[in-house]
Amino acid sequence: MAEARIPVRMNRLCCSICSQVLGNPVTVPCGHNFCMRCIQDRWDREERSRSPCSCPECGDRFPRRPLLIENTTLADLVRDTPALKRARTGSKTGSPLCGRHSISLDVYCCTDEKVICQECASSEHTGHTFGFVSRERRRNQEELKNIQMKSQQILQKHEKKQKNLKKALERIQEEARNTEDHCEAVLAGVIDAIQRHFLSLKKVIGAQGEATAARVQTSLQTLEVRMNEMRERSAELERLAQTDDDVHFLERWPSVRRLHEEDHPHPLGGASEDPLRPFELTKRAVDKLGRQLEVFCDTEFATISRTADSGESGGETGRETEEDGMQQRCEASTSQSHGVNITVTEQTVEPKTRADFLQYACGLSLDPTTAHQDLAIRAGDKEVRNDKSSTMFHPERFLHRRQVLCREGLQAERCYYEVEVKGDKAEIALAYRGMDRKSRSSLSAFGGNAYSWSLDRSRNYSVSHRGESVQLTTPPSQHRIGIYLEFKKGALSFYEVSGSMKFLYKVEAKFTEALYPGFWLGEKCCIRICDLRHDRL
Template identity: 45%
Template sequence: MTYSLYKTMCVCICVRVRHGGDYWSKCGNNVGAGGKRRPVEDGQEAGPSPSHALGWARPTKIPKTTRVSEVPKSRVCPIHGRLLEIYCCDDDQCICPLCALVEHKAHNNLLAKEGRKRKQEQLQDIKKESKQRIKMREQEQKDLRENIKRVKEGGRAAEEHCEGVLSGLIDSLQRHYSTVRELILAHETAAVAQAESSLCSMEKDMAALKRRDAELGQLSQTDDDIHFLQRLPSLSNLPEPRYLSSVSTDPHLPFEAIRSAVSEFGNRLEAFAEEEISTVSQTVAGNGGSQFPDHRVIPEQLPVISAAQTPEPTTRTEFLQYACELTLDPNTAHKDLSLSEDGRMVRWDAKKQKEPVQPHSERFNYRRQVLCKKGLEAERCYWEVEVVGNKAEIALAYWGIDRKSVSKRSAFGASDQSWSLDRSKGYSVCHNSEGVALCATPSQCRLGVYLQFKEGTITFYEVSDKMELLYRTKKFTFTEPLYPGFWLGEESCITLCNLRHERF
């Protein structure tokens, strides 16, 4: 017990209290000369110290003029009702002087101020440790942000690389498909030429037989016996039939081998792709957590988000998540349309009207229309076009849309094979010859198209700083991939926007 604490408690009670072998019967008059406390002799009764002028502190009582409610309960001893002025180091709690003489008598007790000094050193240690922890966490946050940045950059680079590889693969398949298509066309042309040659020979034989039959009929009616006898021998022998090339009675038979071979190739390619993609996925899964050894996320803690739970995009940045790369198919372009070398721009070209165009089975013969190479069937697809000119149509169509007929069924939106947005002085949409005029008038040259294939809807937007909704179709059941297409009026031009670098 320190001297200051002893000084506080030395005259705190007026009952007999044993302290170091000496006794006091009551407070006071046990002060010797020189102002020092002296013990009371045995049997001697101590008197009151005059006015307690020595200055030694007594336990602080709550003044009678102070309401109990004005003193915080946390500052008052719940047992003795006195203010807490002592700190018990052993029990780590604040106590009153009476507690220090009774319950905590044998403990290491200090005045509150001295206890504060001792705890102040502990506080400095805690603050130092806290600052070190904060500094460590700040460094961890910095490292984690750098890791996130590297992951994003790596993801973009990987996506671009994979897109380049797969685009090259698609181009390669497209070239092989062109080879097969040319093979089919060559086989078809040769077979048709052979059959037409045989047909021509048969027609000549038929003409000769009909002439002979007519002569026989005339000969049977003649009255000139000499002419009859002279002419009959030359008509008795039938003419030798011309050589006819063998033509299969089943027109589909020559192509069955090609169909079977291509189907087998497709099945094997699909099986190979599934196996290799599975290998890629397993490789990624095996290495996915190595970059964050100290910050792994437990998969079970992540919510499973299905496509149906994915929120609908509202801003252009959100739409760009579903951006797709499109190019125009020159084989489908009408003869009056001119395409750029990269296949992203198509325009009406008056000069091409006088130029001969190589016929193609996929070309639109009577409508200034063109389709894209890629059919879309992903759950969500988005693309943008820029329109220059007074009249144009933005459309989606099945590959089997009529391309050779003069009738309106070959126009976009005129059958159940296509959907179109007409842009002229105003906007209108059409499907299966059912049109709807829109209230909006063109104010932007850039238009956005958002396809939700599984949901069965197509949405058209005007694109600026914000997405201006033009029209959303009702729900359809799309049965096959949809090909973006365009119709162009005179002096019009349409460009497919490159959204590849805008996604990030």
């Protein structure tokens, strides 16, 4: 065998201070060995008592605190001796024994990679390389750690790949939502094109509903009368069927039979008509009109833009006439939601006065399907209040925050709108349509994520984005707020509006998709979208 047994008594490998097997043995100048922690603690106490450092074994005193030297040979001897002792007492401690010699399996044959006893090593493994089981375990333990490390690295790569795949899946789902929202925005643009006619259309629909409901109500009343008559005749039939008088039965039967036959050939007038058909026809007509108006607006604005870019003009008067006509067509359509710039002249001049800003006014309406259940939408979808009596529910609403979005997505070169705020706390925001609406975290809060920008109005103003806020020193002094968006330029500015425009803050960012105006309302708060059509005239 390459290694012999080590005939060492365990008491010689014990520390005289703690009486335990030496742990991290060190040698002092007199040659005695102790646990490093034991001798350090001993000398620390002696120094605190201002006594010279001494050897606990022989009592030698040292003029200065000696430098401890680790005894590596003794440390190896200590490890091997307890290991050998455990191997020899394997039968007592429950370690496995050799099936042939009934002694501990304390030898490892490195040649055959097999655990054996000492007798097997002497008789059957001559010339082989041997080692103690405990030492070979430590050596192979290092290899095991390397394998574990490599396995962990591979697992981390797989986890990273899994994370990337999950992100890709999230991007796919997000893109699907964005695509759906984009389609919805296009259809919302058609509604915007006839926004001024919407109130009159609502009256028409209301009249349709009242007329249809009146017809149905009349049919219902007639039906109830006939049902009562039939119940009376059924009761008479029952009484006739129960009579024991044959003569009475035969006398009554002809008249009762005729009355019963008269109930069936006369169904209710108009019963086969669909009472909802007028509404369906109205929706179809509006859909057709919307498509026609959208095509017309796209064609006209494309022609106007090409004409303006080429500089073709019939003189100053002709240009003014053309611009007036264009302005009238612009007022009949909110083409901003399609990215069309409706201003032909002075496109590079920055607006300064309120009249300048009103050139870019856009029509907005609140989207009730996005409103939190505590918010009530009123005044033709132009006003929102914090009204906890509301019972509204829709799967697209904000679930945990009192927020609401507008229907219209803004991505024209320039857009401007104003809102009136009543209450102490409110947020005026613009957000991407796909912003999270279900989370309790900042992902659903205006200004708390990468998908929204918010002007927060309380005792002072602040502007928030990605959860970071810029505190403004300006306290609110007006209830009307102006919002000016330059989509292509990537600029968003906020103003207080009175007779003049008071600048509050300007955000610079790269907008990648249409921005939807939105609002958060504090307690007892009300926000109204201002109608700027009359102010623009």
